[in-house]
Amino acid sequence: xxxxxxxxxxxxxxxxxxxxxxxxxxxxxxxxxxxxxxxxxxxxxxxxxxxxxxxxxxxxxxxxxxxxxxxxxxxxxxxxxxxxxxxxxxxxxxxxxxxxxxxxxxxxxxxxxxxxxxxxxxxxxxxxxxxxxxxxxxxxxxxxxxxxxxxxxxxxxxxxxxxxxxxxxxxxxxxxxxxxxxxxxxxxxxxxxxxxxxxxxxxxxxxxxxxxxxxxxxxxxxxxxxxxxxxxxxxxxxxxxxxxxxxxxxxxxxxxxxxxxxxxxxxxxxxxxxxxxxxxxxxxxxxxxxxxxxxxxxxxxxxxxxxxxxxxxxxxxxxxxxxxxxxxxxxxxxxxxxxxxxxxxxxx
Ligand code: SF4
Ligand code: SF4
Numbered sequence: 001x002x003x004x005x006x007x008x009x010x011x012x013x014x015x016x017x018x019x020x021x022x023x024x025x026x027x028x029x030x031x032x033x034x035x036x037x038x039x040x041x042x043x044x045x046x047x048x049x050x051x052x053x054x055x056x057x058x059x060x061x062x063x064x065x066x067x068x069x070x071x072x073x074x075x076x077x078x079x080x081x082x083x084x085x086x087x088x089x090x091x092x093x094x095x096x097x098x099x100x101x102x103x104x105x106x107x108x109x110x111x112x113x114x115x116x117x118x119x120x121x122x123x124x125x126x127x128x129x130x131x132x133x134x135x136x137x138x139x140x141x142x143x144x145x146x147x148x149x150x151x152x153x154x155x156x157x158x159x160x161x162x163x164x165x166x167x168x169x170x171x172x173x174x175x176x177x178x179x180x181x182x183x184x185x186x187x188x189x190x191x192x193x194x195x196x197x198x199x200x201x202x203x204x205x206x207x208x209x210x211x212x213x214x215x216x217x218x219x220x221x222x223x224x225x226x227x228x229x230x231x232x233x234x235x236x237x238x239x240x241x242x243x244x245x246x247x248x249x250x251x252x253x254x255x256x257x258x259x260x261x262x263x264x265x266x267x268x269x270x271x272x273x274x275x276x277x278x279x280x281x282x283x284x285x286x287x288x289x290x291x292x293x294x295x296x297x298x299x300x301x302x303x304x305x306x307x308x309x310x311x312x313x314x315x316x317x318x319x320x321x322x323x324x325x326x327x328x329x330x331x332x333x334x335x336x337x338x339x340x341x342x343x344x345x346x347x348x
Contacts, residue, residue, distance in 0.1 A: 021133025266318030
């Protein structure tokens, strides 16, 4: 198993992974339900976790709201690459006599929860596998962060019946997260609670990160249904400015209105399909991930790129452009009611 474990690590690295680790039933013992490998494979013994690096060169232009498509395309394709590696590796192991299950990098949710896929609960948490097997640390954001790429990674994994040799978590003292909270300052949705933390135990090791409020917040903002920060001074790549509620139970109502407007707005290039949506959606944010660079100066610079590059508006041909907050407000105010309703709440 030592030999097979090494071979698998080499296999995944040769496919472009920047970090690989192995977790087992033992090293995940006592974890939350989404750390239960047998959920996808009853005879599971281990999981192989890996990270693919996002292309750093596309991140500053994305944050500065100069180039949306390059980073979004990189993100979508890296997710596909991650799922593809998982499929190939699980076929490889199955043909060696070890039944295996490839985990999708994203967009695959449990159907047996109270609200089904609307609960957005993955089969297995790729983050838990990654931190327990030493692929990365938890940042305060709850994202997995790595020494060289920061949080700008796409995770992947397989679950297998092979009894592989586990790898250890990274030493806590090597975690570059200094609690700067720029992840939270870059998030219009308020997903991360600045005051409360989540504590989990995996195989006798404890991990903490900021408590996440309802995932609907990130779905609402990152999916592009709203994007204006509460300061009114900057936005994500979304041209919409529907309200972002303070309370979780207020999201249902605003989401409905914002989604109807979303479907009527001119379509733009790019995007991807989500099982809960009838049109392509665009990943208009991701800032908590791509701001969090290991180098503190770069991290500060990225936060400024995001917050000093203005507010995105949509032109009649569907194209998106960042303008000053004042010009954006003026543009919206000059629209007729029907057009305005595509971008903000219009009260009767
Ligand atoms: S942005 Fe700062 S606080 Fe947030 S995860 Fe990164 S280093 Fe930690
Ligand atoms: S992706 Fe955007 S909306 Fe979602 S948690 Fe990160 S910063 Fe917030």
